[in-house]
Amino acid sequence: MTVEKGRSNLILFGQAPTGGATAEAVGFREAPHNTEAEQALLGAILVNNEAALKVSGFLTAEHFFEAVHGKIYEHAMTLIERGQRATPVTLKTYFERDEALSEVGGASYLVRLAGSAVGIINAEDYGRAIYDCFLRRQLIGIGEGMVNTAYDAKVDQPPVQQIETAEQSLFHLAEAGRPEGGFKAFRESMHGALEAIESAYKSDPRLIGVSTGLIDLDKMLGGLHRSDLVVLAGRPAMGKSSLATNIAFYAARTSARAAAGDEDAVGGAGVGFFSLEMSAEQLATRILSEATGIDSEKLRRGQLSNDDFVKVVTASDELSRLPFFIDDTPALSIAALRTRARRLKRQHGLGLVVVDYLQLIRPVGGKSSPDHRVQEISEITQSLKALAKELDLPVLALAQLSRAPEQREDKRPLLSDLRESGSIEQDADVVMFIYRDEYYLQRQEPRLDTPEHATWQEQMEKVHNVAEIIVGKQRHGPTGKVELQWQPELTTFSNLEREGRSSRGPEPF
Numbered sequence: 001m002t003v004e005k006g007r008s009n010l011i012l013f014g015q016a017p018t019g020g021a022t023a024e025a026v027g028f029r030e031a032p033h034n035t036e037a038e039q040a041l042l043g044a045i046l047v048n049n050e051a052a053l054k055v056s057g058f059l060t061a062e063h064f065f066e067a068v069h070g071k072i073y074e075h076a077m078t079l080i081e082r083g084q085r086a087t088p089v090t091l092k093t094y095f096e097r098d099e100a101l102s103e104v105g106g107a108s109y110l111v112r113l114a115g116s117a118v119g120i121i122n123a124e125d126y127g128r129a130i131y132d133c134f135l136r137r138q139l140i141g142i143g144e145g146m147v148n149t150a151y152d153a154k155v156d157q158p159p160v161q162q163i164e165t166a167e168q169s170l171f172h173l174a175e176a177g178r179p180e181g182g183f184k185a186f187r188e189s190m191h192g193a194l195e196a197i198e199s200a201y202k203s204d205p206r207l208i209g210v211s212t213g214l215i216d217l218d219k220m221l222g223g224l225h226r227s228d229l230v231v232l233a234g235r236p237a238m239g240k241s242s243l244a245t246n247i248a249f250y251a252a253r254t255s256a257r258a259a260a261g262d263e264d265a266v267g268g269a270g271v272g273f274f275s276l277e278m279s280a281e282q283l284a285t286r287i288l289s290e291a292t293g294i295d296s297e298k299l300r301r302g303q304l305s306n307d308d309f310v311k312v313v314t315a316s317d318e319l320s321r322l323p324f325f326i327d328d329t330p331a332l333s334i335a336a337l338r339t340r341a342r343r344l345k346r347q348h349g350l351g352l353v354v355v356d357y358l359q360l361i362r363p364v365g366g367k368s369s370p371d372h373r374v375q376e377i378s379e380i381t382q383s384l385k386a387l388a389k390e391l392d393l394p395v396l397a398l399a400q401l402s403r404a405p406e407q408r409e410d411k412r413p414l415l416s417d418l419r420e421s422g423s424i425e426q427d428a429d430v431v432m433f434i435y436r437d438e439y440y441l442q443r444q445e446p447r448l449d450t451p452e453h454a455t456w457q458e459q460m461e462k463v464h465n466v467a468e469i470i471v472g473k474q475r476h477g478p479t480g481k482v483e484l485q486w487q488p489e490l491t492t493f494s495n496l497e498r499e500g501r502s503s504r505g506p507e508p509f
Contacts, residue, residue: 032136033065034129041126043117051120055127063134142169211267213250215495216482224394228429229385233399238434240398242491248354249287252324269351270323272344276360280328291315295489333362334383357398378423385427415472431473437463
């Protein structure tokens with residue numbers, strides 16, 4: 001007995017079709033499906049509605065291959081959600097005039113489903129089998145769409161755009177295909193919390209997550225926590241990219257030291273750096289400058305002594321072994337970014353994702369629109385936060401600020417200065433601002449040989465090469481300010497020089 005879906009495919013409880021050529025004989029391939037699993041699951045639900053609870057979290061009517069089975073499942077779940085019993089008798093009313101059900105025997109088909117049920121023990125396994133077939137059918141649909149689009153491409157639709165569309169479709173399918181979430185017993189959550197507390201207890205007392213390499217900042221934040229979205233914001237030329245590069249380099253280098261057996265190397269991580277502004281070569285030059293202690297401008301111009309060149313070669317050999325991966329694709333879409341981060345996590349391990357910077361990410365759906373920019377930024381920050389939770393690692397995202405600080409006498413940034421969307425503040429677990437008073441003060445130099453110039457010079461000496469990191473929001477701890485040493489010739493930040501403490505983070509190679 002069969003149900004027409006184009007051509008009839010439904011075999012009732014193992015009965016073989018009679019007559020006609022087989023699918024194999026004519027070279028016809030049916031879409032993936034498991035009719036027996038659908039029948040077994042529906043029978044189990046009709047006999048014992050408790051079976052529905054095992055699959056309701058991930059299975060819906062559209063996942064069934066046979067339309068009539070989807071209808072039966074949908075109506076049964078509706079009754080169960082109302083607190084009523086779903087049995088062949090209670091469902092009969094809904095299907096007395098249903099043509100699809102009449103083709104397989106009418107309401108008596110419900111009775112046969114229930115009569116052939118073998119129990120609810122395997123209900124979840126049946127549901128998973130149905131769901132897996134659904135995902136495979138969706139994959140086939142995406143593949144066919146890719147082929148048809150490639151054959152019939154429009155003149156104004158470049159192949160790269162087709163690739164991104166396909167990636168987006170696969171991304172949505174991957175999101176739908178993940179195991180469903182749900183409630184966890186408190187003992188499970190407590191076990192995870194105790195493991196984190198024990199790890200922190202045994203390690204550096206100021207560090208819980210990925211270390212920034214900066215003593216005062218680690219003390220305030222406890223490191224960059226897993227599953228957190230950390231936003232580092234500032235006006236142009238404040239040094240956002242430099243600080244993010246320093247943090248990423250320190251994390252990767254510490255991870256390499258730990259892998260080599262250094263017990264003092266704590267807080268390291270493999271790093272995925274999405275550089276949407278700088279090229280990979282520019283980023284590598286900055287890291288080489290920090291690693292060797294050679295002026296970055298000299299590196300760019302090739303003005304090196306023999307000793308300097310030896311340092312660069314030695315450092316580059318060491319750096320090439322670090323778990324540091326750079327993607328400098330311009331205008332990368334948020335969907336592609338998440339896909340590449342997942343792939344890097346699977347292939348090489350990953351403990352920190354850095355995005356430079358947030359406003360350069362292309363939203364889902366193509367070109368950015370000024371009219372919808374707030375909504376686009378909101379979508380991007382939500383996706384980055386979801387990525388942090390999914391991969392269980394911190395995501396450090398850089399962000400530009402609006403021009404509002406330039407209009408104030410005190411130009412230190414505020415949360416309200418976050419450009420284009422309050423969703424950045426809302427979605428981020430930590431919001432930090434980078435500020436250098438010297439940058440603004442040096443532009444206000446009075447005329448020489450005046451009392452004002454002497455006062456100005458005193459102020460410049462106080463703030464010379466000093467940067468402030470203002471923690472404006474932190475879910476897990478206090479807000480406040482820490483000071484760092486800025487080394488413009490190396491484009492690096494380090495610990496502020498204090499008595500008994502070096503200004504440097506990691507030592508040069």
